[in-house]
Amino acid sequence: MARGVLKLPEDLPVSVPRFVGKEVTRLEDPGLVTGTAEFIDNLSLAGMLHCAILRSPHPHARILRIDTSAAEAMDGVAAVLTGEDLRRWCNPAVTAPEGWGSYSMAVDKVRFVGEPVAAVAACNRYLAEDALEQIRVEYEPLPCVPDAHAATTPGASLVFEEKGSNVIQSRVYDWGEVDRMFAEADHVVSNTFRWNRVGANPTETFGCICQWDLTGNALTCHGSYQVPRFMALGRSATLRLPANRIRIIAQPMGGGFGGKGGPRGTDIAALLSRKAEGRPVKYIEDRIEYLLAGGGQSWDRHYEAALAVRADGTITGLKVKLLDDQGAGAEGYGTISAAKPLAAFTGCYRIEAARYDLTLVATNRAPTYPFRGYGPPPHYFVLESLVDMAARKLGMDPAELRRRNYIRPEQFPYVVPSGNEYDSGQYEVVLDKALALADYAKLRAEQARARAAGRLIGIGVVSTVEPGVFDWNCYATVGVPGVGVPEGVKVAVDILGNVTVAVGFNLQGQGQFTVAAQVAADYLGVDMHAVRVATAASDVALPHFGQGGSRLGVSVTGAVLGACRKLEVLFCRVVAHLMQTTPEQVELMDGRLRLKANPAVGMTLAEVAGTMLARSDLLPPDVEPCPEANYVWTAPGRTAPDEQGRCKSYLTAANATHLVMVEVDRETGQTSILGYWIVDDCGTRLNPATVDGQIEGGVAQGVGAALFEEYVYGESAQPLVTTFVDYLIPTIGEVPSSRKAVVVTPSPVSPLGAKGTGEGAIHTTPAAIMCAINDALSPLGIEVRETPASPRRLWQLLQQVA
Amino acid sequence: MTDKQRVCVTVNGRRYERWVEPRLTLVDFLRHELHLGGTHVGCEHGICGLCTVLIDGRSGRSCLTLAVQVDGAEVTTIESLRDPSTGALHPIQQAFVDAHGLQCGFCTPGFIMTTVELLRENPDPSDEEIKRALDGNLCRCTGYQSILASVRLAARRLREGREA
Ligand code: FES
Ligand code: FES
Numbered sequence: 014m015a016r017g018v019l020k021l022p023e024d025l026p027v028s029v030p031r032f033v034g035k036e037v038t039r040l041e042d043p044g045l046v047t048g049t050a051e052f053i054d055n056l057s058l059a060g061m062l063h064c065a066i067l068r069s070p071h072p073h074a075r076i077l078r079i080d081t082s083a084a085e086a087m088d089g090v091a092a093v094l095t096g097e098d099l100r101r102w103c104n105p106a107v108t109a110p111e112g113w114g115s116y117s118m119a120v121d122k123v124r125f126v127g128e129p130v131a132a133v134a135a136c137n138r139y140l141a142e143d144a145l146e147q148i149r150v151e152y153e154p155l156p157c158v159p160d161a162h163a164a165t166t167p168g169a170s171l172v173f174e175e176k177g178s179n180v181i182q183s184r185v186y187d188w189g190e191v192d193r194m195f196a197e198a199d200h201v202v203s204n205t206f207r208w209n210r211v212g213a214n215p216t217e218t219f220g221c222i223c224q225w226d227l228t229g230n231a232l233t234c235h236g237s238y239q240v241p242r243f244m245a246l247g248r249s250a251t252l253r254l255p256a257n258r259i260r261i262i263a264q265p266m267g268g269g270f271g272g273k274g275g276p277r278g279t280d281i282a283a284l285l286s287r288k289a290e291g292r293p294v295k296y297i298e299d300r301i302e303y304l305l306a307g308g309g310q311s312w313d314r315h316y317e318a319a320l321a322v323r324a325d326g327t328i329t330g331l332k333v334k335l336l337d338d339q340g341a342g343a344e345g346y347g348t349i350s351a352a353k354p355l356a357a358f359t360g361c362y363r364i365e366a367a368r369y370d371l372t373l374v375a376t377n378r379a380p381t382y383p384f385r386g387y388g389p390p391p392h393y394f395v396l397e398s399l400v401d402m403a404a405r406k407l408g409m410d411p412a413e414l415r416r417r418n419y420i421r422p423e424q425f426p427y428v429v430p431s432g433n434e435y436d437s438g439q440y441e442v443v444l445d446k447a448l449a450l451a452d453y454a455k456l457r458a459e460q461a462r463a464r465a466a467g468r469l470i471g472i473g474v475v476s477t478v479e480p481g482v483f484d485w486n487c488y489a490t491v492g493v494p495g496v497g498v499p500e501g502v503k504v505a506v507d508i509l510g511n512v513t514v515a516v517g518f519n520l521q522g523q524g525q526f527t528v529a530a531q532v533a534a535d536y537l538g539v540d541m542h543a544v545r546v547a548t549a550a551s552d553v554a555l556p557h558f559g560q561g562g563s564r565l566g567v568s569v570t571g572a573v574l575g576a577c578r579k580l581e582v583l584f585c586r587v588v589a590h591l592m593q594t595t596p597e598q599v600e601l602m603d604g605r606l607r608l609k610a611n612p613a614v615g616m617t618l619a620e621v622a623g624t625m626l627a628r629s630d631l632l633p634p635d636v637e638p639c640p641e642a643n644y645v646w647t648a649p650g651r652t653a654p655d656e657q658g659r660c661k662s663y664l665t666a667a668n669a670t671h672l673v674m675v676e677v678d679r680e681t682g683q684t685s686i687l688g689y690w691i692v693d694d695c696g697t698r699l700n701p702a703t704v705d706g707q708i709e710g711g712v713a714q715g716v717g718a719a720l721f722e723e724y725v726y727g728e729s730a731q732p733l734v735t736t737f738v739d740y741l742i743p744t745i746g747e748v749p750s751s752r753k754a755v756v757v758t759p760s761p762v763s764p765l766g767a768k769g770t771g772e773g774a775i776h777t778t779p780a781a782i783m784c785a786i787n788d789a790l791s792p793l794g795i796e797v798r799e800t801p802a803s804p805r806r807l808w809q810l811l812q813q814v815a
Numbered sequence: 816m817t818d819k820q821r822v823c824v825t826v827n828g829r830r831y832e833r834w835v836e837p838r839l840t841l842v843d844f845l846r847h848e849l850h851l852g853g854t855h856v857g858c859e860h861g862i863c864g865l866c867t868v869l870i871d872g873r874s875g876r877s878c879l880t881l882a883v884q885v886d887g888a889e890v891t892t893i894e895s896l897r898d899p900s901t902g903a904l905h906p907i908q909q910a911f912v913d914a915h916g917l918q919c920g921f922c923t924p925g926f927i928m929t930t931v932e933l934l935r936e937n938p939d940p941s942d943e944e945i946k947r948a949l950d951g952n953l954c955r956c957t958g959y960q961s962i963l964a965s966v967r968l969a970a971r972r973l974r975e976g977r978e979a
Contacts, residue, residue: 042920048854048924055846215921216955266919267857267920267922300857703915710957737863745946746950
C-alpha cells in the first residue's frame, strides 16, 4: 500500500535513491549542446509571415495621425496594424492594482519611448522593417514625467489621465510597535538609498508565432513563454477571446529570469495574423527592442530607511520607506516586486517590529517587470547596509552583530513581523562555516596591513533568507487575489513500462525536466534517462504556473511524488486483485510491485501497465484501463492575508552567507573582487550541480547589478541605454570564482526537504559587494548608497576626498 | 532592396550556391536559408558572441558578417561537431554536459565554437587564457564557473585522446 508524505529522499521506494540528490547529467543537455533544441526562432510554420514593430521615439505624446498607406501598398506586405485596430478589437492590459494598463499598441497617445505604435506583417523580416520606414506618424509631444520624484510634484503631467494622479498605490504596513522600538532605541541608524533600474536580459529575447483561427475564433501561440496558462488568461482579457480558445505552446527558452515579457508582442502578432487571413505571424524581438521596452527593466527605487538598535547590538526595529518608479503603468506586474519583501522583510533577524511605507508611481519610463528575486535584492541591499552602518556606529564586527540578531534554530517555525513563517534554518552554523572557509580573521589582518599601506580594501559579510515557493497571497495587498499556486503533472506508464511525465511548462535553464525525471525514476524504480518529460499545451495541460518565485523545483517534485503515489496505490490494487490478496499486502520497491510477505513474488511496472491496457478481463471491475495519474500540487498550509498583508506565504526559507573581499582603485574608482566565499543552506539538494549553477548564475547577476548594469534615462525620460555596449552584462572576466560550502537543513514542510533556491544568490551578492565597498571606503569617511557602484560613481565620490 | 548576388560557400563541408540580398547577414543566411538553427542570435550588434561560427577556421561574429562576404570561404557551425555516423557528441560538447557548463543552453553553441578554436591553437590553456578566449561570449545563466570547468575538462580529454 502507498506511503505517506515523503519527507526525505531516503523515504522513496527504492533500496537506495540512485538519482535524487545526485549530481546527474541533465536530460536537457544533448539537444542544447548540439543546437538542435527548438527555440522559438528555430520554428517555422507553412505560410508564415514576419512581424516588425514601429516604436515611439517620444516618452509622452499624443498621436495625431498615422498614415500606413505606403506600407500597405508594398509588395510582400500582408497586413499593417495600428492602435485603431486595438481600439476596435481589444481591451487594455489587466493589471494589479487594476486600471493601470495600456493597450498592447498605443491608442491615442504614447506613454514611453519604445511603445509600439504600428506593426507590419510581411514575407520576411527585412521587408517588414523596410515597410516600417514607409509609415508616417504625427505626434504632439506632451510634458513628460521623467522620474519618480517628478511623478508626485503638484501639477505633474498625468501618465494615465483617467486616474487623476500618478500614484498607483500608497500605503503603510505597520507590524508591531515600531514607534516604541525607535523611541526606546539607544541608536538609530538611518539613511537614503538608491537602486537604479536593472533587469533580466536573458540571452534569448522574447519571440512567438501566433495564428488566428478565423473560423474557429481561436488562437494558437508558440513562443518563449515562461508562464503559459497565465499568458493565456492575459490574452483572453486583452484579445477578447474565451480562455479555452487560446492555446499557448511553450518552446524551450533561452533564459527568462522573470523578465521575458511577451504580452504585447503576442497580442500584436496575433492581431496581425487576424488581419492577414489567419496566416501564422512570427515576431522575434531584437535586443534593442528588449532593452528599450521589453520585459527587462525592474526595480527603480528610492529608499529612506532606519534601524533601531540597542547598545548591546540587539536590533529591535526596521523602517523602510520606498518610492518605486513603476514606469508607464503596471502592465509588467512590477508592483508585485514591491510587495514581495513582505515574505522576508526582516531578513535573518529577530527584529520585533517593522514598518513598510510604500509608494508606487507611474512615470514615462518603460513599464517594469519581474526580475529574479522579485524585489528582495534592493531590499536586502538597504537592510544589510543599515546593519553594517550600525556595526560601524557600535564599533562591532559586522559578522558578530549579525550573529547576535539571528533567529535561533530552536525558534523555528518562526513568524516574522510581516507575517510569513520561516520553516527552518541554522543561520549561525552557516555564518561560522563561511567565516572559517574564508579564514575571516586572516582576511581582516590582511585588510589592516593593506589599509596601512594606503589601499582601499573592504570585506562584506552578508546573510539573507530566500523565501522559496511563491504564493499569490504575498501580493494580495497590491491587488493580486488568491491563495495557492497549482502545479500539475501527469505521470504515465505505457504498455512496455516506459514512463512519461507531462508538465505545463517548458525548459528555461534550471533543469526542472531533470528533477522531474530524477524523482519519477527513483519512485518508480526506472532509469532516469528512460523517463521522458514533455510539455503539454496550455489548453490541455493540468493547472500549472511554470518558473517563478523559486518554486518550480519544489513544486514539480511535489507534483511528481503525488502522481507516483496515486499510481502506486492503483498498481497495488491491480496486483492484489491478480494475486488474490489485499492491496495492503502489496508494496512497490525498486520498480516492482511485490508481496510484502514474499518479496520474490511480484510484477514489474511493465507487467502491471501491460495488464491494465491489454487485459481488461483480468482487472478489478472498478479499475479503469489507464496506468496514468494526475497530481496538482500546491504548497500546504498557506493562509489568506490580514489587513496588514500578513500571511503564510512562501513555503520555505533558505539561507546563505556570502563573504566578499574587494579593492577599490583610488585613481579609477574601479572595484576588483579579490575573493568570494559562499555557504548556502537550501535544504535537500535534489541535483547539487543544478543548485551550484543557480548560485553561480545568481552571483553573476548580482555582480552586474552591484557594479555595472543600469538602465540610464535622460532628463526627459529618453532611454540612454539601448545596446549591450551600454548595458553591461558581466563577462567571464568580471564574475569571481567563488569558494563554496554547504549546510543542509531539510525543510520539514516541503517534499523531500528541498527549499526554493533560484534567487538566494541575487538576494545576497549585491548587498555583500556594496557592504564590502563601503567597508573599503570607510577610512575616507565616504560611502556609496547608490547602485551600481560603477567606476564613474565611485570616482566622483573619491574626488570629494582627494 | 538591391539586386541579389551570388554566394558560393562551403558550410560544414558541403558546398552551397545561393542568390542573396547583399544586406543579408551570415547568421540569417545560415539559420533561415540553410536551416542550420544551432547558431543563435542574442544582440545582432557584435557583443554577445552567441552567433560565433568559424570562418576559414577563425571564430567570427556571424551577425556582423554579411552572407556575401563569405563567398568562397569555409564556414563551420555547431552542427558539424556531432559525429554523423555514431551520433556521439564531440568531446567539447560532452564536456559541457558532464561539467554542467550550461543552463538554458542558448549561449552554448557560441561558447563551444569559440572553444573549438581555442583548443585547436592551445591544447593546454591556463584559466587566464581560457578567460581571455571566452571574454567575448556572454552567458546570463551560469556565472561562467561551470563553463570554465567544461573547457578545462574538454582540454584534458582532448589531450588524453591525442596521446592515446
Ligand atoms: S548576435 Fe552576434 S554578437 Fe550578439
Ligand atoms: S546557459 Fe543560458 S545564457 Fe548561457
